[in-house]
Amino acid sequence: MKSIQDHCAIFGIFNAPNAARKIYYGLHVMQHRGQESSGIVTSTYDENRQTKVMPSHKDFGLVLDVFTDTDLFDTKLLGDAGIGHNRYSTSGSADNRANIQPFVVNYRNGNLAVGHNGNLSNARELRQTFSERGTLFQTTSDTELILHLVAQSRRHKQIDQIIDALTQVEGAFSLVLLTDDSLIAVRDPNGFRPLALGRLEHESGTAYCVASETCAFDMLGAEYVRDVQPGEILIIDRKGCDTGSFTSYHLPQQFGVSQCIFEYIYFSRPDSKIYGEMVDKVRRKIGKQLAHDAPVPEVAEGEKQPIVIAVPDSSNTATLGYVSECNKLGKQCRYEIGLIRNHYVGRTFIAPGQDKREMRVRCKFNTVEGLLKDRVVVMVDDSIVRGTTARYLVKMIKDAGAKEVHFRVTSPPVISPCFYGMDFPSHEELLANQHDGVDAIRDWLGVDSLAYLSVEGLMTAVQEANESKLGYCNACFTANYPVPHETGVSKEENEW
Secondary structure, eight states: OOSSBOOOEEEEEESOTTHHHHHHHHHHHTGGGOOSEEEEEEEEEETTTTEEEOOEEEEESOHHHHTOOTTHHHHTSOSSEEEEEEEOOSSSOTTOGGGOSSEEEEETTEEEEEEEEEEETTHHHHHHHHHHHTOOOSOSOTHHHHHHHHHTOOOSSHHHHHHHHHTTOOEEEEEEEEESSOEEEEEOTTOOSOOEEEEEEETTEEEEEEESSTHHHHHHTOEEEEEOOTTEEEEEOHHHHHHSOOEEEEOOOSSOOOEETHIIIIISOTTSEETTEEHHHHHHHHHHHHHHHSOOOOOOTTSOOOEEEEOTTTTHHHHHHHHHHHHHTTOOOEEOOOEEEOTTOOTTOOOOSSOHHHHHHHHHEEEOHHHHTTOEEEEEESOOSSOHHHHHHHHHHHHTTOSEEEEEESSOOOOSOOSSSOBOOOGGGSGGGTSSSHHHHHHHHTOSEEEEOOHHHHHHHHHHHOTTOOOEEOHHHHOOOSSOOOTTOOTTGGGO
């Protein structure tokens, strides 16, 4: 699965010396969640202007490219509080500089900055309402709507304005908001996108941070405290950092909890804790469940046992679970590294030749020919979306001399687009909707057998691995959407 794009990464920290540097490290370790642009905003006091200010620096590119000037951290991005954002656009034009987050505004109650991971499912309706009032927009991003809702709220206190705004938006939104006095972490009532709270001890006190994934805490040496709960608005301020006790508000839950199950399948790093459980543990469990649903094929007596290879990197952990369980079930096989991934092929890579997509795959992956020749090969991938990458990889494995190629997928067929923050293709572009059944997809891929993990098997594996008992969204596999959404809107149309 290489056709679904990541959401975004958000990070915030409060009461930490050199906050911007810590945000930089946190964003760097979460680079996998967004590679289009990166930005940092901090809160500090301007002695010349005698007021609180929020300096920012953001640009297109990876974290390492955006923040090459280290003087930024000593001369501009000052203060002990700030937020950061890595972006992959799911709504809003990708090449519009104004869409790079975090967004910063100054309004009647002071400064306010926001970073957003997710997608507002009622964005078109809200934007139409604002447009009819004559509201002017600076971006084409749905995140700007939140700032307008805050600024136009008739409430007097800033926190009440924020709560008022958040009760009017629907869909997926994990947020970090920076005010002049606090860091505010928010998770939508359904809990679509992950957000965790961490604690960092330093010489002068205790800092608290929030991040899309806990691997950012590990980078800083911070301790995971807990998840921000679905619907929670968590206020992190000076008093809370001193006492370890923070004020929380809770948004009403209308549709229950439906955490994105694709975080476990693909998006998150295996060394992160998502929804309160390690991704590595859940992925291994998913792989083991697939072994029960679709083990390795039988081979003739006297032939070498099948070898199982992962499509790196997101399926590596699930493949280990699959192989270990197959062997426990008496289906003998061996895990091998048959595909090598080039990690230095960026998204802007220029692929020469007629078939640019195939060339891009060949530049990203290569086969270990001596290992695959004359062997029964089982390929394990996390999902198949458009199927083009999978088809090219199968061809590469066959060209390397594999006797048979069997494909196993650690998720069900993707049949529906996502309206909650994942950049899925349209309904018509999804491979599962272009063919009549698994056998037809098998023939199109050119493999000897194809098997997906069932929806029931996936849900059983995840729920057994994570005992929190909170619900999950699996709409991309079932078309059962937990929150109403604006239908018939393509990504291009959603760019306003």
